[in-house]
Amino acid sequence: MKRALIAFILSALTFFGGHYYNRRWARSTFFSVLVILWFLLSGPLAFWLFMLSDLTNLDFQVSASILTRVWSAGLAVIWLASAIIAAIDARNPQSDVVIGGVFSKWFSILSMCVIGTLLVGLTHASWLLRGKAMRWLTEREISEPIEIVTKAPPITERKRYLGSGSYSFEEFDHNSKKVLAKGPGTIQGKVVVNDKACSGLRFRLFLSGDLRTQWTESDENGLYEIPVPFGKYRYQGFELDTESANKVLAGKIKKADYFDRERIITVAEGMPASGQDFYFIDPVLRIRPLGDTLPSDGLVFEWEPYPEAAFYRIQIYDRGVRSWGFEWKSLLEWHDRPKVENTQVSMSELGATLESGHYYSWRVEAFDRAGDSISRTENAFEIGFKVK
Numbered sequence: 109m110k111r112a113l114i115a116f117i118l119s120a121l122t123f124f125g126g127h128y129y130n131r132r133w134a135r136s137t138f139f140s141v142l143v144i145l146w147f148l149l150s151g152p153l154a155f156w157l158f159m160l161s162d163l164t165n166l167d168f169q170v171s172a173s174i175l176t177r178v179w180s181a182g183l184a185v186i187w188l189a190s191a192i193i194a195a196i197d198a199r200n201p202q203s204d205v206v207i208g209g210v211f212s213k214w215f216s217i218l219s220m221c222v223i224g225t226l227l228v229g230l231t232h233a234s235w236l237l238r239g240k241a242m243r244w245l246t247e248r249e250i251s252e253p254i255e256i257v258t259k260a261p262p263i264t265e266r267k268r269y270l271g272s273g274s275y276s277f278e279e280f281d282h283n284s285k286k287v288l289a290k291g292p293g294t295i296q297g298k299v300v301v302n303d304k305a306c307s308g309l310r311f312r313l314f315l316s317g318d319l320r321t322q323w324t325e326s327d328e329n330g331l332y333e334i335p336v337p338f339g340k341y342r343y344q345g346f347e348l349d350t351e352s353a354n355k356v357l358a359g360k361i362k363k364a365d366y367f368d369r370e371r372i373i374t375v376a377e378g379m380p381a382s383g384q385d386f387y388f389i390d391p392v393l394r395i396r397p398l399g400d401t402l403p404s405d406g407l408v409f410e411w412e413p414y415p416e417a418a419f420y421r422i423q424i425y426d427r428g429v430r431s432w433g434f435e436w437k438s439l440l441e442w443h444d445r446p447k448v449e450n451t452q453v454s455m456s457e458l459g460a461t462l463e464s465g466h467y468y469s470w471r472v473e474a475f476d477r478a479g480d481s482i483s484r485t486e487n488a489f490e491i492g493f494k495v496k
Contacts, residue, residue: 112196112198114129115194119195132194139186142186146183146186267358269350269353269354269360270360270486271361274347274348280317280344281317284317287321288315288320290336291337293380293381294333295341295373296332296333296334296382297332297384298385298386299386301387301388302360306330307327308326309325311332311349312324312334312346313345313384314344315341325352332383334383339374340373340375343372359390360388360391361388361391389482390414392472392473392483392485393411393412394485396409396410398492399492401494402493404461406454408454408455409422409470410451411451411452411485414474419449420448421447421473422445422448424471425438426439426462426468427469429466429467430467470493
């Protein structure tokens with residue numbers, strides 16, 4: 109038993125050590141030749157790797173992984189067979205010197221040297237093969253027909269909802285996981301886009317500090333209903349489903365609404381409660397500056413004219429030396445923002461000072477002849493420009 113264990117361990121560590129220990133030179137020669145042939149088989153396997161990649165458009169890395177697994181599995185079978193046979197032979201001590209002669213012994217030793225050389229050579233060749241294969245694949249991609257573009261293509265805006273997807277009052281706990289169960293009562297409301305009923309908008313309401321209602325969706329008439337238990341609730345905001353908002357509200361923003369504020373909603377039997385009505389409109393679109401680094405001298409703000417707008421007011425926000433975060437301050441007093449009757453205004457007319465190296469955002473709000481706000485820019489707090 110001890111001899112069998114020693115023979116198994118020696119073969120497991122060296123492939124053929126157990127056969128030398130058993131003085132089975134013929135066995136050693138057989139496994140030496142088998143391993144040499146298996147190493148030589150890696151060449152045809154590599155060729156079929158290229159053929160497989162070419163014929164099936166299989167990724168080269170995937171093909172290489174398949175080749176490596178097949179080759180390693182075969183080598184593992186040879187290694188395990190050698191170790192097991194060495195352990196079996198050790199239980200029946202018998203020398204092959206008479207049978208195999210001195211020639212078998214030295215051939216076995218020579219085979220060990222050849223296998224060692226093959227291991228070193230194969231390692232080096234695999235790196236060369238990988239490099240050539242990658243160059244071949246790259247050259248093949250380059251040689252394929254391509255289309256030469258001689259001018260910059262037009263930039264198209266992504267069709268998405270431009271407003272805020274969620275809004276809540278300060279007291280609402282966004283970390284809460286509470287969802288209000290369905291009940292016999294209902295909260296009702298409507299969704300309107302540019303004075304037309306909007307169907308397919310999916311959303312839910314924030315209630316009473318830490319509750320979210322079930323998701324609901326506006327119907328073909330723009331109406332919605334949310335089933336809730338009877339009781340009193342404090343309305344504290346809403347959350348839109350991003351996918352549906354981008355689909356049915358693309359290019360729109362939510363209209364500023366005085367009634368979109370904290371209030372008590374009473375839900376009783378036979379008395380559906382009036383929930384929040386949602387109005388969405390087209391925003392005021394800014395033209396320049398957007399995403400530029402500019403000197404403060406001669407800076408001009410420009411936007412597209414808005415239907416039925418009698419005048420505009422502009423506000424600029426200083427974001428400091430960082431392009432991210434929520435630290436910002438208004439440069440103009442809110443009630444003293446200048447009234448602009450056309451669609452552009454220069455920095456000198458605004459009377460504000462910009463600091464070098466700071467990032468800025470800006471916002472335009474449109475008003476009708478009665479002085480009521482009718483629209484604004486989509487996201488006032490996105491970076492507008494940086495001052496040199």
